[in-house]
Amino acid sequence: MTHSVAVVLIALAILLLIYAVIIAYLILIKVKQKKEVTLNQNDYLIVFASQSGQAENLARQTTQQLQDVGQTVTVTDIQYLTVEQLRQADKVLWFVSTYGEGDAPDTARMAIKNIFSEPAVDLSHQSYAILALGDKRYFNFCQFGQLLNQYLQQHQAQALFEMVCVDHLKQADVNLWTQRLEQLTQQQLTAVEPAQNWHCFILKNRLCLNKGSQGNPIYQIQLSYAEELTWSSGDILQVQCGNRLEDIQAFLQAQQQTVDDDLLAALQFKNLRQFPEQLPNEFFEDWIQRFDKLAIREYSIASIPEQGIIELVVRQEKTATGLGLGSGWLTEHAVLGQTIIANIRSNSAFHLKPIHKPLILIGNGTGIAGLVAHLSQRQQWGDQQNWLIFGERQQQFDHLYKDQIQEWQAQGLLPDVDYAFSRDQAEKLYVQHILQQKSEQLLHWIEAGAAIYVCGSLKDMAQEVEQNLLNILGAEQLEQLRIEGRYQRDVY
Numbered sequence: 001m002t003h004s005v006a007v008v009l010i011a012l013a014i015l016l017l018i019y020a021v022i023i024a025y026l027i028l029i030k031v032k033q034k035k036e037v038t039l040n041q042n043d044y045l046i047v048f049a050s051q052s053g054q055a056e057n058l059a060r061q062t063t064q065q066l067q068d069v070g071q072t073v074t075v076t077d078i079q080y081l082t083v084e085q086l087r088q089a090d091k092v093l094w095f096v097s098t099y100g101e102g103d104a105p106d107t108a109r110m111a112i113k114n115i116f117s118e119p120a121v122d123l124s125h126q127s128y129a130i131l132a133l134g135d136k137r138y139f140n141f142c143q144f145g146q147l148l149n150q151y152l153q154q155h156q157a158q159a160l161f162e163m164v165c166v167d168h169l170k171q172a173d174v175n176l177w178t179q180r181l182e183q184l185t186q187q188q189l190t191a192v193e194p195a196q197n198w199h200c201f202i203l204k205n206r207l208c209l210n211k212g213s214q215g216n217p218i219y220q221i222q223l224s225y226a227e228e229l230t231w232s233s234g235d236i237l238q239v240q241c242g243n244r245l246e247d248i249q250a251f252l253q254a255q256q257q258t259v260d261d262d263l264l265a266a267l268q269f270k271n272l273r274q275f276p277e278q279l280p281n282e283f284f285e286d287w288i289q290r291f292d293k294l295a296i297r298e299y300s301i302a303s304i305p306e307q308g309i310i311e312l313v314v315r316q317e318k319t320a321t322g323l324g325l326g327s328g329w330l331t332e333h334a335v336l337g338q339t340i341i342a343n344i345r346s347n348s349a350f351h352l353k354p355i356h357k358p359l360i361l362i363g364n365g366t367g368i369a370g371l372v373a374h375l376s377q378r379q380q381w382g383d384q385q386n387w388l389i390f391g392e393r394q395q396q397f398d399h400l401y402k403d404q405i406q407e408w409q410a411q412g413l414l415p416d417v418d419y420a421f422s423r424d425q426a427e428k429l430y431v432q433h434i435l436q437q438k439s440e441q442l443l444h445w446i447e448a449g450a451a452i453y454v455c456g457s458l459k460d461m462a463q464e465v466e467q468n469l470l471n472i473l474g475a476e477q478l479e480q481l482r483i484e485g486r487y488q489r490d491v492y
């Protein structure tokens, strides 16, 4: 070996050594970083799977509750959960809702594909509890919660306590969850509430928007308020349902009570159909205090704060026993000037992003509410590239927000509007057919960075729209849009 070859070899060896040292150092840092995010044995991992924000809201309140009593908690949306994170955790609290027809929320898609289909996950070291949100009016009550429970048990995780199912945001069900956590932590916890900030609104205006329609009447409801309130387009109003005056009077008469203003006020929002038995010697006033409140119903807000009014678009539901609880309260039972108790719920999954890209708005029926709120917001931001695709039955009777839409068209805010009035021609025409007909335009808009927002009925519209989007864009691109927050839905 010549001297120069030896020198080159030594230099190479030194370089290799330096490289090895750098790599070892980087690995060490990574291990250290990993250690820093490792959950300790007593830490809680909270995971939520939420479609319209309620499970997320309860998950965040529970996080606060536990942190207030000194517990260490990490909270994550299920769409960001990794197998490693799940494997690592010793105590997991799940907050999951059920959507569609017994389905998981959209945000759980990736977890179902990548985590729950993984057979070799050993969770025998892990304990867990599930708060499952659902609604008993659906056939598959809390089905996603049930399936998750089965999965965890199959993978040897141990339940801290039995799954708690919440029927349509019932406070009593949520209280049971808090009680179970109190037993678990041996600490007194603050209350967790589905709706937190109740405000008093005044029912200012009520206008039927579809007189002569073959469908149920749809009303524009306007609520005024005296406090400083703010919200984002896409948010939801949670309304405390109330009783008709005649029903309270009939109840008081049946109980042989004199009707007076105090009793009328005390019973305004109480459930008069199901109540606890009166105890011996219990005063009437004390007894009615113990009645449950009526349910909460949710409505998409159709206005933005700059308009200074909360506007809703409510379809009157007819049931076997009269009008629907929430829609009946807003469209008929509450009188003009009446106080409406409600809470504004942030619906981050349907918020707009101020990124000045084109926007495609698709909806039907009362779904117009969420769409017009977004258009008002886009007008505020000066974003003119908007395409509205809206469906109803007949143009003559069901052309909701016709004047407003025409005004926006004249102002250049809506360069593209397509209507699908299903009953105006022999062949049925729905919004999904418009998408099909205009697939070239859709691809062009998506290429230009457009986002798609869908609002209205899940079964009659949103599922078909999704199928057509899949056909036009393909599963991969639609999933990518979802991940980027460019495919958002407020469907019910």
Ligand SMILES: Cc1cc2nc3c(=O)[nH]c(=O)nc-3n(C[C@H](O)[C@H](O)[C@H](O)COP(=O)(O)OP(=O)(O)OC[C@H]3O[C@@H](n4cnc5c(N)ncnc54)[C@H](O)[C@@H]3O)c2cc1C
Pocket: 052, 136, 137, 236, 297, 298, 299, 300, 301, 313, 314, 315, 316, 317, 318, 319, 320, 323, 324, 325, 326, 327, 328, 366, 367, 369, 490, 491, 492
């Ligand atoms: C995120 C979101 C946004 C929404 N936005 C709007 C909107 O902008 N506009 C709008 O009009 N609606 C909207 N809705 C729907 C709304 O919240 C109500 O579901 C709707 O008004 C019907 O409620 P109701 O109380 O009037 O009728 P309900 O009293 O709930 O009755 C509805 C139906 O359920 C049946 N039913 C009632 N109780 C039971 C029971 N215990 N078991 C079996 N069946 C039962 C009734 O017979 C009836 O057919 C939205 C829903 C969600 C989740």
Ligand SMILES: Cc1cc2nc3c(=O)[nH]c(=O)nc-3n(C[C@H](O)[C@H](O)[C@H](O)COP(=O)(O)O)c2cc1C
Pocket: 049, 050, 051, 052, 053, 054, 055, 056, 096, 097, 098, 099, 100, 101, 102, 103, 105, 133, 134, 135, 136, 138, 139, 140, 141, 142, 143, 168, 169, 458, 491, 492
């Ligand atoms: C379109 C739609 C479909 C639903 N399907 C079901 C269902 O199949 N089973 C059930 O128990 N609850 C069902 N629900 C009720 C929701 O689970 C319930 O409203 C829950 O509180 C929503 O929580 P989230 O906002 O976290 O998604 C459905 C609700 C909507 C709006």
